[in-house]
Amino acid sequence: MDIQIENLTKSYGVQKAVDSLSFEVKTGEILGFLGPNGAGKSTTMKIITCYLAGDTGDVKVGGNSVSYNPEKVKKHIGYLPENNPLYLEMPVIDYLRFVAKLQGVKPQDEKERILEMINTCGLKGEQHKKIRELSKGYKQRVGLAGALIHDPDVLILDEPTTGLDPNQIIEIRELIKKIGKEKTVILSSHILAEVEATCDRIMIINKGKIVADGTSEQLRKQAQGNELLRVRIEGGSRNDVFKALQEQSTISFVDFVSEEATLFEVQSKPEVYSAKAIFDLCVSNGWYITEMTPIETKLEDVFREVTAN
Amino acid sequence: MKSIWTVAHRELSSFFDSLLAYIMIVAFLGFSGFFTWLRGSDIFFVNQASLQTFFGIAYWTLFFFIPALTMRMIAEERKTGTIEMLLTKPLSEWQIVTGKFLATLLLIVIALSLTLPYYITVAQLGDIDHGAVWLGYLGLILMSASYISVGIFTSSLTNNQIVAFLLALLIGIFFHIIFGIMAGSLSGTLANVFYFLSMSTHYESISRGVLDSKDIIYFCSIILLGLIGSQVVLANRK
Numbered sequence: 001m002d003i004q005i006e007n008l009t010k011s012y013g014v015q016k017a018v019d020s021l022s023f024e025v026k027t028g029e030i031l032g033f034l035g036p037n038g039a040g041k042s043t044t045m046k047i048i049t050c051y052l053a054g055d056t057g058d059v060k061v062g063g064n065s066v067s068y069n070p071e072k073v074k075k076h077i078g079y080l081p082e083n084n085p086l087y088l089e090m091p092v093i094d095y096l097r098f099v100a101k102l103q104g105v106k107p108q109d110e111k112e113r114i115l116e117m118i119n120t121c122g123l124k125g126e127q128h129k130k131i132r133e134l135s136k137g138y139k140q141r142v143g144l145a146g147a148l149i150h151d152p153d154v155l156i157l158d159e160p161t162t163g164l165d166p167n168q169i170i171e172i173r174e175l176i177k178k179i180g181k182e183k184t185v186i187l188s189s190h191i192l193a194e195v196e197a198t199c200d201r202i203m204i205i206n207k208g209k210i211v212a213d214g215t216s217e218q219l220r221k222q223a224q225g226n227e228l229l230r231v232r233i234e235g236g237s238r239n240d241v242f243k244a245l246q247e248q249s250t251i252s253f254v255d256f257v258s259e260e261a262t263l264f265e266v267q268s269k270p271e272v273y274s275a276k277a278i279f280d281l282c283v284s285n286g287w288y289i290t291e292m293t294p295i296e297t298k299l300e301d302v303f304r305e306v307t308a309n
Numbered sequence: 310m311k312s313i314w315t316v317a318h319r320e321l322s323s324f325f326d327s328l329l330a331y332i333m334i335v336a337f338l339g340f341s342g343f344f345t346w347l348r349g350s351d352i353f354f355v356n357q358a359s360l361q362t363f364f365g366i367a368y369w370t371l372f373f374f375i376p377a378l379t380m381r382m383i384a385e386e387r388k389t390g391t392i393e394m395l396l397t398k399p400l401s402e403w404q405i406v407t408g409k410f411l412a413t414l415l416l417i418v419i420a421l422s423l424t425l426p427y428y429i430t431v432a433q434l435g436d437i438d439h440g441a442v443w444l445g446y447l448g449l450i451l452m453s454a455s456y457i458s459v460g461i462f463t464s465s466l467t468n469n470q471i472v473a474f475l476l477a478l479l480i481g482i483f484f485h486i487i488f489g490i491m492a493g494s495l496s497g498t499l500a501n502v503f504y505f506l507s508m509s510t511h512y513e514s515i516s517r518g519v520l521d522s523k524d525i526i527y528f529c530s531i532i533l534l535g536l537i538g539s540q541v542v543l544a545n546r547k
Binding site for chain 2: 051052053072074081086089090146
C-alpha cells in the first residue's frame with residue numbers, strides 16, 4: 001500500500017512544522033526518517049496516522065485521503081507513537097485483546113493473532129503482567145505488538161528502538177526488515193547507524209523540508225564529492241613529499257594531518273582518482289607507502305552538512 | 310457500536326481494577342444508607358412507605374461522586390498520551406466519548422441496583438407506590454447521565470484531573486441549586502427560564518411519579534450537549 005504526500009504544510013502558530021512536503025513511499029519500501037529535533041518528523045507521522053491534520057495539502061494511504069476517509073486509512077496503519085503510550089494498569093494480554101478489537105480483528109482470529117504477536121515480540125513470559133511492571137524494553141515490545149496486531153499494510157514507527165538493549169535492537173531491526181518486505185514502513189530515529197542498517201531509503205528533513213533523499217550510498221556519494229585519501233609515505237623528507245604530491249595533476253589539495261611528518265590528507269580533483277599517481281610518484285622517487293585509506297563520508301557528516309543552519 | 314462497547318468495557322474494567330468502583334459503591338451505599346435509615350428525618354420519620362428520603366439523599370451523593378469518576382476519563386489519557394494511541398485506531402471521537410459515557414453510567418446503574426434491597430424492605434413495611442419508585446430510579450439515572458456528560462466534557466478540556474473535577478462541580482452546582490435559587494428570587498420569564506434550567510425541577514417532578522416529555526427533553530439535551538462538546542474538543546486537536 002503506497003503512501004503519497006502532496007504539498008503538506010502544517011504550522012503551529014507562526015512556526016511551520018512541515019513546509020510543503022511531498023514524497024511517496026512504495027510497498028515493500030522501508031523509509032528512514034531522519035532530522036534534528038523539531039524538524040517535523042513526528043508531525044508528519046501524526047498527520048499520516050490521522051492524529052493531526054495538515055493545514056494544506058493531502059496525504060493518501062492506499063488511495064484513501066486522511067482528510068476524507070480517516071477511518072479507512074486508520075484500518076490499514078499500525079502506529080507506534082513516540083514515547084509509546086500504553087494503558088499501564090492493563091495486563092499485556094488484555095491490552096493486546098483491546099487493541100485487536102479496536103482494530104477490527106475478526107473474533108475467530110483474535111486468539112491466534114495475539115499468540116502470534118506474543119511470540120514474535122518475545123512477550124511470552126510477561127503476558128500476564130501488568131504493563132506498569134515491565135521494563136522499558138518490554139513496554140516497547142508491547143507497543144510494537146499492538147501496532148502489528150491487525151497485520152497492517154502500513155507501519156509507522158516513531159523511534160521504535162529507544163530504550164532497548166543492543167540485543168533487542170537487533171531483534172527489532174530484524175523484525176522490521178522481515179515485515180518491511182511486503183509492507184510499507186516509515187520509521188524515524190535519531191540513531192543514524194540504525195537507519196542505515198534497517199532502511200532501503202533515507203530521507204533527511206530539516207525545518208519541515210526534505211534536504212536529502214536516497215539510499216545511504218547515494219547520500220554519501222552526494223555529499224562526498226571528491227575522493228579523499230589518507231596516505232603515509234615514508235623514505236623521503238616531509239617537504240619533498242608534500243611538494244611532489246601537490247604537483248600531481250589529479251590532486252587538488254594536500255594537507256598535513258598532524259605533527260607526524262609522514263601522514264598526509266590528499267584530496268583529488270573532481271571525477272579523478274589519485275591512488276595510481278601517488279603510487280607512481282613513490283616508485284619514481286624511491287619512497288614507499290605504508291598506509292593508504294580512502295576516507296568515507298559518514299552518514300553523520302551528511303546529516304550534519306544538510307541540517308546545519 | 311462494537312467499538313463503543315470495546316471502549317466502555319475497558320473503562321469499566323479499569324474502574325474495577327483500580328478499586329475506584331468499589332470505593333465509589335461502598336461510599337455511596339454508606340452515605341445514602343446512613344442518611345436514609347439511621348439519621349435525622351429518616352425513612353421512618355415520614356411515616357409513609359416511600360423512598361423519597363433516599364432519592365433526596367442520592368440526589369446529592371451522586372452529584373459529588375460523579376465528577377470524581379469522570380475527571381480522569383479524558384484528562385488522564387491526554388496526560389499519558391494514550392489518547393493518541395486511541396485516536397489513531399479506526400474509531401471516531403464520538404465512539405470514544407460515548408464509550409466512556411456508557412461505562413460510567415453502567416457503574417452508576419450497578420451502584421443504584423445495589424440499593425434495591427431498600428425498595429424491597431420498604432415495600433414489606435407498607436403500601437408503596439411502585440411507579441414512583443421506578444421513576445425515582447429513572448430520575449437518578451437521568452440526572453447521573455447528565456452530570457457524567459458534563460464531567461466528560463470538562464475532562465476533555467484539560468489534562469489536569471483536579472481542574473476537570475472542580476470544573477465539573479462548578480458547572481454542576483449551577484444546575485443543581487443556583488438556577489433554582491435564581492428562579493426563586495427573580496420573577497417573570499427569566500424566572501421561568503431558570504426554573505426550567507434547574508435540575509431539581511425536573512428531578513423532583515420525575516421522582517414524584519410524573520413522567521413528562523419536558524423532563525426527558527431537558528435531560529437528553531444536557532447529555533447530548535456534553536457529549537457533542539467533548540467530541541468537538543477532541544476533534545479540535547487537529
